Amino acid sequence: MNRLVAVKTGxxxxxxxxxxxxxxxxxxxxxxVFVLDYAQLHMCYDNYGTRYNGFGSMNWVxxxxxxxxxxxxxxxPALYGALGLFYPQLxxxxxxxxxxxxxxxxxxxxxxxxxxxFLREFFEESWALLGTILLCACLPLTFRxxxxxxxxxxxxxxxxxxxxxxxxxxxxxxxxxxGTLTRETAFVLPLLNFLVHRKRKKSWRWSLLTxxxxxxxxxxxxxxxxxxxxxxxxxxxxxxxxxxxxxxxxLHGTEVFSPYFNPAWLVVPMTGIWIFWSLKRSKSKPVFFxxxxxxxxxxxxxxxxxxxxDEIRIFTWFYLILIPMTLWCWREDxxxxxxxxxxxxxxxxxPSFKEQTKPIEVEPVAVSETNQRKxxxxxxx
Numbered sequence: 001m002n003r004l005v006a007v008k009t010g011x012x013x014x015x016x017x018x019x020x021x022x023x024x025x026x027x028x029x030x031x032x033v034f035v036l037d038y039a040q041l042h043m044c045y046d047n048y049g050t051r052y053n054g055f056g057s058m059n060w061v062x063x064x065x066x067x068x069x070x071x072x073x074x075x076x077p078a079l080y081g082a083l084g085l086f087y088p089q090l091x092x093x094x095x096x097x098x099x100x101x102x103x104x105x106x107x108x109x110x111x112x113x114x115x116x117x118f119l120r121e122f123f124e125e126s127w128a129l130l131g132t133i134l135l136c137a138c139l140p141l142t143f144r145x146x147x148x149x150x151x152x153x154x155x156x157x158x159x160x161x162x163x164x165x166x167x168x169x170x171x172x173x174x175x176x177x178x179g180t181l182t183r184e185t186a187f188v189l190p191l192l193n194f195l196v197h198r199k200r201k202k203s204w205r206w207s208l209l210t211x212x213x214x215x216x217x218x219x220x221x222x223x224x225x226x227x228x229x230x231x232x233x234x235x236x237x238x239x240x241x242x243x244x245x246x247x248x249x250x251l252h253g254t255e256v257f258s259p260y261f262n263p264a265w266l267v268v269p270m271t272g273i274w275i276f277w278s279l280k281r282s283k284s285k286p287v288f289f290x291x292x293x294x295x296x297x298x299x300x301x302x303x304x305x306x307x308x309x310d311e312i313r314i315f316t317w318f319y320l321i322l323i324p325m326t327l328w329c330w331r332e333d334x335x336x337x338x339x340x341x342x343x344x345x346x347x348x349x350x351p352s353f354k355e356q357t358k359p360i361e362v363e364p365v366a367v368s369e370t371n372q373r374k375x376x377x378x379x380x381x
Contacts, residue, residue, distance in 0.1 A: 020117065029116075032136050033108045037101075043143040054147040055100045067228035072218045075181040076149040079103065100148075107151035112136065114158035115320070121162055122286060122324055127331055131323045138323075141270045142313045150313045153182050157317045160189045164196055165288045169203050173210045180214040185314060187211055188295055195291040229308065237309045241265070266312050271296065274322035277329045285328050292321050 044051045060066035061077040083099050090098060115135055119128035142150065160175035172193060179186030190207035197203040230236075282290060296318055307314055 015120075020113070020120075025113075029109055029112050032112055032132075033105050036108055036112075036136060036139060037105055039140050040143045040146060043140060044146045051146050052096055052100065053145055054104070054149070055096055057147070058100075064222075066225070068225040069184055070228065071222060071225045073149055073181070073183050074218065075178060076103075076107070076152050078181075080148075104146075104148040104151065107148050107155065111151040111154040111158070114155040118158040118162050118320065119324060119327070121165060123327060123331070127327055131327050134323055134326075135319050138270065138319060139316070141266050142316050144310065144312055147313065149182050150316060153179065153185070154316050154320075156182060156186075157189070157320060161192070161292070161320050164189070164193050167197065167200075167203070169206060172203075172207055176207050176210045177214050180211050181218070183314075184215065185299075185317075187215075188299060188317065191298070192292055192295055195294060196288060232305060233308055234305045237304055240308075240310055267300075267309060267315060270312060270315060271318055271322065274326050278322050278325035280329050281332065282325075284332065285325055289321060289325050289328070293325065296321060 041051055044053075057066060057070055058077040058080050061071055061073065062081050064071070080099065080103055083103060084095075087095070087098055112132060112135070116128055116132045119131045123131065156175050156179045160172060160179060163171035163175055172189070176186060176189045179189055190204055190211050193207040194204040278289075278293060282293070299318075300315075303309070303314060
């Protein structure tokens with residue numbers, strides 16, 4: 001790698017990914033996981049009454065009773081079913097404690113760790129860690145439901161974005177396959193591959209083929225299922241956004257928002273506060289993010305027509321674009337301010353330094369011709 005590029009992107013001396021599984025990193029990410037899990041459980045229970053609803057949906061998928069498109073999201077329920085083989089006879093409470101919660105917390109850890117590894121592609125450890133903490137601070141905005149596949153999707157997208165950025169087609173196909181098994185929103189991955197590697201037709205075509213074959217294969221294998229919601233949801237979204245009192249249970253027990261707040265409006269603070277920093281000096285940011293940024297308006301328009309806007313978790317992967325672009329802008333500002341402060345300090349120190357280092361005037365000493373001859377004889381004879 002070119003040294004200048006490595007320094008600019010923070011990849012100079014970058015550790016391999018397994019170095020970030022040491023004790024100090026495990027403890028750090030584990031602490032973030034416990035905080036997030038606590039926040040999710042209490043927000044889902046206190047505000048929406050949806051704690052552990054992901055547990056019920058996975059059992060419906062495993063029994064084949066779930067509606068579309070939940071029935072076609074197979075990856076996390078399959079992992080849960082595999083873990084259940086080790087504990088075949090548990091009641092509901094013990095199953096949540098010994099199976100569902102540990103699996104969900106592992107996926108949380110995987111998602112946070114993957115996000116950090118993705119940021120290390122562009123930033124030094126300190127900036128990557130700051131971005132990871134920012135992600136954890138923003139994630140509670142997405143905690144309306146207690147679904148474990150939200151975390152699997154974030155981790156898979158992080159690794160897929162990294163593979164696409166590096167141009168590794170094999171890994172991109174693998175992550176596209178796993179992402180399609182997790183949720184149908186994985187169509188973002190071949191679209192990103194097209195935006196970034198448009199001239200490499202084989203690259204994005206293979207990615208699109210992987211998604212298409214997996215998407216159709218699941219539906220042909222499982223057959224048609226009754227839908228939980230209509231295919232077109234644009235009219236419903238318009239009605240929900242306009243009706244600010246449609247969710248009187250939100251932030252239950254407070255007097256600030258309830259009952260005059262609609263979770264659909266959370267899309268605004270989730271994305272809007274980062275848009276300014278993402279677009280500021282956008283041409284100075286990596287080309288990967290300049291192209292990837294177009295995914296946000298494209299996906300939002302599609303989601304507005306075919307998904308519910310108050311299910312904020314479907315926009316979680318936006319942070320893979322917004323937070324790095326924001327960090328890039330902050331780092332540039334920090335370096336400029338640092339150089340300015342150093343220049344000011346030097347300009348303040350330099351005058352006093354010049355005064356202290358004035359040249360010493362030495363008066364000439366008269367030396368007789370006899371002494372000059374004796375000195376010459378000592379040196380040369």
